[in-house]
Amino acid sequence: MTRFILSRLAYAVPVVLAVLVTNFLLTRLVPGDPVTALIGDFPAPPDYVARLRAEFGLDDSVWTQLRLYLANLAQGELGYSFFNRQPVIALLAERTVNTLILMVPVLVLSSVLGILLGMLAAVQKVRWIDVTITALSLGGKSIPIFWSGQVLILLLAVHFKVLPAQGMQSLRGVEPGWPAFVDLAEHWLMPGLIATAFNLAIVARVARVSFKEAMLGDYVTTASAAGLPRRKILFGHVLPNALIPVVTVIGHNLTNLLTGTIMVEAVFGWPGIGELFMSSIASRDYPVLQGIFLAVALVTVLANLLTDILYAVIDPRVRDSYVRA
Amino acid sequence: MRPMPMAAVGTALALCAGAALAQGTGGTAIFVLGSDPSGLNRNLSTSTPDGLVACKVYEGLVDVTPEGDIVPRLAESWEISEDGTTYTFHLRDATFHDGTPFTSADVKYTYEEISGKFSSVFSGAAKAIESIDTPSPHEVVLHLSKPYGPLLRTLNCTQGAAILPKHLYEGTDPATNPVTTSEPVGTGPFMFDEWRRGQYVKLAKNPDYWEEGLPYLDAVIGQVLPQSSSRTQALMAGEVDYVNFTLLPSNDYMMLEGNPAYTMIPSPVPAIDVMLANTRNPDLADPKVRQAMMMAIDRSQLLATAFNGIGAAATMPFTNRMGWAADADTDFDALYPYDPEKANALLDEAGRPRGADGTRFALSVKYFSTESDSQLEATALKAMLQQVGIELVLEPGERVSVIPAVFTSFDYDLALVAYNSGGDPAIGLTRIWSSATEGRNFGNPTGYSSPEVDALFEEGQTATDRAVRGEAYAAAQRILARDLPVLTLHERIAQSGVSSKLRGLEEEYYLPSFRSAHFAD
Numbered sequence: 001m002t003r004f005i006l007s008r009l010a011y012a013v014p015v016v017l018a019v020l021v022t023n024f025l026l027t028r029l030v031p032g033d034p035v036t037a038l039i040g041d042f043p044a045p046p047d048y049v050a051r052l053r054a055e056f057g058l059d060d061s062v063w064t065q066l067r068l069y070l071a072n073l074a075q076g077e078l079g080y081s082f083f084n085r086q087p088v089i090a091l092l093a094e095r096t097v098n099t100l101i102l103m104v105p106v107l108v109l110s111s112v113l114g115i116l117l118g119m120l121a122a123v124q125k126v127r128w129i130d131v132t133i134t135a136l137s138l139g140g141k142s143i144p145i146f147w148s149g150q151v152l153i154l155l156l157a158v159h160f161k162v163l164p165a166q167g168m169q170s171l172r173g174v175e176p177g178w179p180a181f182v183d184l185a186e187h188w189l190m191p192g193l194i195a196t197a198f199n200l201a202i203v204a205r206v207a208r209v210s211f212k213e214a215m216l217g218d219y220v221t222t223a224s225a226a227g228l229p230r231r232k233i234l235f236g237h238v239l240p241n242a243l244i245p246v247v248t249v250i251g252h253n254l255t256n257l258l259t260g261t262i263m264v265e266a267v268f269g270w271p272g273i274g275e276l277f278m279s280s281i282a283s284r285d286y287p288v289l290q291g292i293f294l295a296v297a298l299v300t301v302l303a304n305l306l307t308d309i310l311y312a313v314i315d316p317r318v319r320d321s322y323v324r325a
Numbered sequence: 326m327r328p329m330p331m332a333a334v335g336t337a338l339a340l341c342a343g344a345a346l347a348q349g350t351g352g353t354a355i356f357v358l359g360s361d362p363s364g365l366n367r368n369l370s371t372s373t374p375d376g377l378v379a380c381k382v383y384e385g386l387v388d389v390t391p392e393g394d395i396v397p398r399l400a401e402s403w404e405i406s407e408d409g410t411t412y413t414f415h416l417r418d419a420t421f422h423d424g425t426p427f428t429s430a431d432v433k434y435t436y437e438e439i440s441g442k443f444s445s446v447f448s449g450a451a452k453a454i455e456s457i458d459t460p461s462p463h464e465v466v467l468h469l470s471k472p473y474g475p476l477l478r479t480l481n482c483t484q485g486a487a488i489l490p491k492h493l494y495e496g497t498d499p500a501t502n503p504v505t506t507s508e509p510v511g512t513g514p515f516m517f518d519e520w521r522r523g524q525y526v527k528l529a530k531n532p533d534y535w536e537e538g539l540p541y542l543d544a545v546i547g548q549v550l551p552q553s554s555s556r557t558q559a560l561m562a563g564e565v566d567y568v569n570f571t572l573l574p575s576n577d578y579m580m581l582e583g584n585p586a587y588t589m590i591p592s593p594v595p596a597i598d599v600m601l602a603n604t605r606n607p608d609l610a611d612p613k614v615r616q617a618m619m620m621a622i623d624r625s626q627l628l629a630t631a632f633n634g635i636g637a638a639a640t641m642p643f644t645n646r647m648g649w650a651a652d653a654d655t656d657f658d659a660l661y662p663y664d665p666e667k668a669n670a671l672l673d674e675a676g677r678p679r680g681a682d683g684t685r686f687a688l689s690v691k692y693f694s695t696e697s698d699s700q701l702e703a704t705a706l707k708a709m710l711q712q713v714g715i716e717l718v719l720e721p722g723e724r725v726s727v728i729p730a731v732f733t734s735f736d737y738d739l740a741l742v743a744y745n746s747g748g749d750p751a752i753g754l755t756r757i758w759s760s761a762t763e764g765r766n767f768g769n770p771t772g773y774s775s776p777e778v779d780a781l782f783e784e785g786q787t788a789t790d791r792a793v794r795g796e797a798y799a800a801a802q803r804i805l806a807r808d809l810p811v812l813t814l815h816e817r818i819a820q821s822g823v824s825s826k827l828r829g830l831e832e833e834y835y836l837p838s839f840r841s842a843h844f845a846d
Contacts, residue, residue: 032725036766042373042445043756057501064667083363085506085521095523150554157562163761165562166555170547171525172353174398237447238582271523279360279551282695 001312005305012301020290021296024069027289028062034082037283058081064194069290075283078294080286083161083280088291091276096258096295098168099272101184101259106192110199111250116247117200121232122215130208137204149267152190163190166269195261199253206249207242214242243314251307255300258292258325336813338750349568352383352497352844354827356567357556358547361522365509367836368435368444368485369740371722373571376483378526378547380836382422382444383487383511386414386432386480389834391593393748395477399427399488399512409539409789416463419535422516429459433434434491436467439499443813444485444687447763449786450476475560475749483836488512506593513838524548524743534840541829541843553577554808557822561574566827569836575635580772581822589820594748594835595646598632598702599757600690601731602741608686609738615809619661620668621713622706624814631702632815642805643746643754643798646816647793650750652799655806657813668713685714691731693742694721702814732770740770743817748835750798757811758782758801773810 035052053059057068074077078088114137121133157165164170166186174183214220215238223233253260262274269275273292280288312319336390358374367379388402395404399412419427441451451474458466469476480486490511493504504510510518512535515528526547530540548565550556557577561563570592581587588605602609602618609615626637637645641655677685690706692699700721707717717739722730731740744767760779778801785797805811823830829841 012591030726031730032723033729034725036576036725036728038447040375040764041767042357042371042753043364043447043762043768045443045448046765048443048445084361086522091522094521098523150558153555153558153562158558161562165550165564166550166559167524167564169524170525170564171355171548231365255529266552266556269550269552269559271549275523280501282723282725283363308564 005309008305008308009301013307015301016294016297018072020085020293021066024066024231024286024290025062027284028065034058034284034286037083037285043295046108050052052323061074068147071163073294078291080283081083081288082282082285082286083285088287090293091288092273092291095271095273095276098270099258099261101168102191102195102264102272103269105260106195106199106261107169107250107253107257109192110203110253113196114203115207115243115246117204118209119211119234119239119242121208122211129163133204134208137201140201144167145194145198146267147261149190149194149264152194153268156190168270171268191261191264193271195264199256199260203249203253204248207246210242210245211238214238217241240314247307247310247314251303251310254303257299257303258296330817343742350843351543353544353547353838354567354842354844355548355846356544356550356570356839357559357565357569358526359553359556359572359790360551361549362526364500364505365517365520365526366489366499366505367482367487368489369505369654371446371485373569373836374547374549374557375426376836377455377569378508378528379487379511380482380513381528381545381838382509382517383482383489384513384838385482385484385486385488387477388481388838389478389483389593389748390755390832391834393478393593398481399432401482402476403425404664404796406629407791411466412468412469412476412767414465414467417535418466418555419512420533421512422510422531423490423493425492426462427488428462428464430462431455431488431491432465432493433459435489436486437492439489440485440796442580443499445484446478446483446747446752449473449748450453450479450484450486450693452687453787467618472787473751474774474786474788474791474794475751478749479752481834482513482838483834485746496831506698514838515545518544525549527632535565537545537842540840542839545839545842557581560822560824563824565831567837568822570821573820573822575633575819577822578633578635578820586825588823588825588831590823591815592821592835593818594746594753595644596743596817596819597644597754598698599818600812600814601704601737601742602758602770602810603737603771605735606688606738608677608688611675612808613671614677615812616661616677616717617668617671617675617713618710618808619657619812620664620671622709622812622814623663624657625663626709627702627705627814630705630816631698635820636818637816639816642758642802642811643750644813644816646818647746647748647750649795650798651784651795652802652806654799655802657806658807663711672713674716683714684716687716687718688738689718689720690739690741691720691722691727691737693727695724696743702741727768733764735770735772737770742767755782755785755801758805771810775804775808775809778804 035049057065081088081091084091090235117133122131153165168187170183174180219237223237258273265272265274275291362374363370363372363376364375365379367376371746379582384398387395390396399417401417402412405412416429421427440447453469454467454505455470456468471612493510499505514531514534516531518527518529520526523560530543530547532611550559553574556572560568563608582589602615604610629637640657641652679685691702703719710717730736744757745753756762756768758778759769759782760774781797781801783796786802788794826844828845829843831835
């Protein structure tokens with residue numbers, strides 16, 4: 001198993017490298033000048049513009065810039081943001097934490113609720129429950145967040161004033177400790193639930209189909225014939241067999257951990273990595289963009305690895321094949 | 326020596342009296358930032374977020390009221406020599422937030438080493454200033470090579486002349502100095518407290534501010550809200566108190582206007598929406614073509630459809646809102662009334678007949694995709710110019726790609742851009758037509774160069790008498806209205822949205838310091 005994990009990690013190195021080089025070249029091929037974002041809307045002294053360009057290394061050829069970037073990266077150096085004038089690593093760290101505060105509860109909730117709802121839709125005999133769950137999960141995936149988010153804000157924040165409209169904390173004096181936690185939870189509620197609905201939809205739909213299939217297995221018939229209680233059959237036999245496709249989908253959701261919430265962050269002013277990504281594109285802040293590409297590539301590789309490991313945990317056949325390999 | 330203008334004295338006294346009165350004190354006001362600032366030094370960048378924060382921490386020698394009067398700040402008083410080339414400022418007892426006294430050396434250092442070298446809005450003044458003397462710590466004398474009309478108006482924070490601490494900047498690179506990038510130290514009413522990137526910049530009351538009793542608020546916080554729709558929502562939800570006119574989308578005005586919970590404050594600086602024509606393009610080289618385009622554009626219709634009826638249809642190259650520099654004899658409605666027939670005739674006369682498909686020629690029009698106004702404006706212009714056989718191809722793009730294409734590589738036919746006047750043609754408007762700003766961002770990208778206009782601009786900039794200055798600008802506008810390298814289409818009257826509870830911002834300039842802002846009881 002350890003060998004399997006190590007070999008998968010080794011494969012990841014060229015993948016991440018390819019992602020970085022491709023994105024490096026792509027961001028520089030797109031027209032746009034980072035210096036314009038810094039100097040503002042008046043004719044700046046040419047000396048100043050030239051000085052900024054030299055400072056950012058924009059006078060060098062793209063290949064020299066790429067070589068320097070990779071050399072620095074090899075030493076663990078992610079560079080310095082043009083626009084924020086901060087080390088990229090510090091910017092990424094703060095924004096990543098904010099996105100995780102939003103997304104970790106979302107992924108846990110959407111996975112657990114998605115599996116339960118899918119199971120409910122599959123096993124019970126009442127048709128309207130199945131239809132309702134299917135309709136809700138379709139809606140969660142297909143209603144655009146920038147619409148549903150705005151409607152929620154206008155309703156709950158502007159009209160009824162029961163929830164905050166923007167950001168992740170109140171700026172007008174909240175006591176630290178419990179009140180600060182409640183304040184954060186209140187800010188999480190709208191963006192968090194909208195993101196949960198979106199992620200839950202696909203889990204519930206796959207779980208429903210997967211459970212329906214697993215229910216048709218001979219072992220279910222056998223277990224029923226042997227007089228096992230229904231609950232035991234469902235959780236002891238059907239669930240483990242139905243989980244593999246569901247885990248794949250959850251793994252897919254996990255790869256979107258950092259960038260899957262760009263829209264949610266934009267609509268609710270959540271200061272996460274998606275918002276940093278958008279603003280860095282607008283200002284052509286190349287070092288920050290490269291940092292984000294690196295983080296996203298790493299998360300994707302790790303999420304896929306985690307999914308594979310989970311397969312092995314759930315399914316003994318997969319486990320055996322890993323050991324044999 | 327000439328005494329300080331009476332209006333300035335009057336306003337100064339009124340402000341002092343206001344300060345002495347008891348006001349509702351305390352509280353935290355929250356204003357909106359469209360993005361994180363790139364730095365906290367207005368003299369290095371004209372980006373609005375940088376200035377909205379920096380001009381609360383820093384001050385200039387003077388400030389400007391919305392009416393255009395000059396009021397004292399770090400300079401207590403000043404005298405101007407008869408020939409307009411020597412300005413003597415008497416400085417106030419003030420200290421920087423780190424406790425170091427403010428002196429004339431800080432003024433000299435700031436103007437010579439930072440504003441003079443890096444600030445784009447200060448560059449006119451920098452060229453005019455020949456030398457700076459500091460006879461005593463409380464006195465600074467500016468010697469000008471020739472008079473510069475808008476000098477006093479330039480010596481404020483908004484115009485890139487915030488006084489910086491010499492002791493923290495000397496011998497460093499101002500662009501990377503931490504005082505610029507993260508921890509500003511000024512003399513202003515508020516001191517830097519905390520900056521959480523992507524979230525907020527927090528400033529605390531300066532307890533040792535030089536004006537007794539000010540500021541009233543305990544703290545001000547700039548909240549970063551990148552989405553324009555969320556700014557209005559946050560104001561309506563009571564989460565923020567102030568949205569600067571540069572950040573409030575004009576389509577949202579009607580949601581706020583007429584509601585007693587909000588006050589709308591018009592921008593103190595006139596701005597114009599123009600269509601830049603690249604005269605290097607053979608299709609646009611003939612002034613008759615540009616005049617015909619002006620006649621084909623229904624500017625009142627444009628005001629209604631693209632700008633929600635806010636502002637006014639343009640009637641001259643500059644703006645009507647800057648009365649002294651406006652030209653009474655130039656009226657686009659008389660020169661170029663909306664008349665597609667006449668426009669068609671003029672284009673025929675210019676030797677640009679319609680082809681078989683009815684089209685004379687095609688032009689691309691570049692604009693910023695983030696500006697919803699420009700999108701509507703471009704669509705309306707396309708329909709209007711189609712009537713006279715000119716096909717417009719819309720090319721929206723990101724700011725960072727449109728700006729270099731238009732202003733440095735001149736790779737465009739037409740471009741829609743808004744220009745802020747800075748309150749004086751010499752600061753914000755002449756750059757659009759002047760030969761000196763070619764190749765620079767938001768300078769003159771049209772390829773138009775008129776020695777006559779340049780000379781009139783020079784006269785308007787160097788005269789000290791407002792009437793003489795106004796006459797020079799009027800004469801220049803008569804030429805520009807005839808040559809039309811730039812089609813001025815709309816006068817902007819942008820509005821800031823303020824919670825009605827927050828008072829005291831009406832008397833502030835473009836980037837308010839919040840020094841006398843307070844919450845109503």
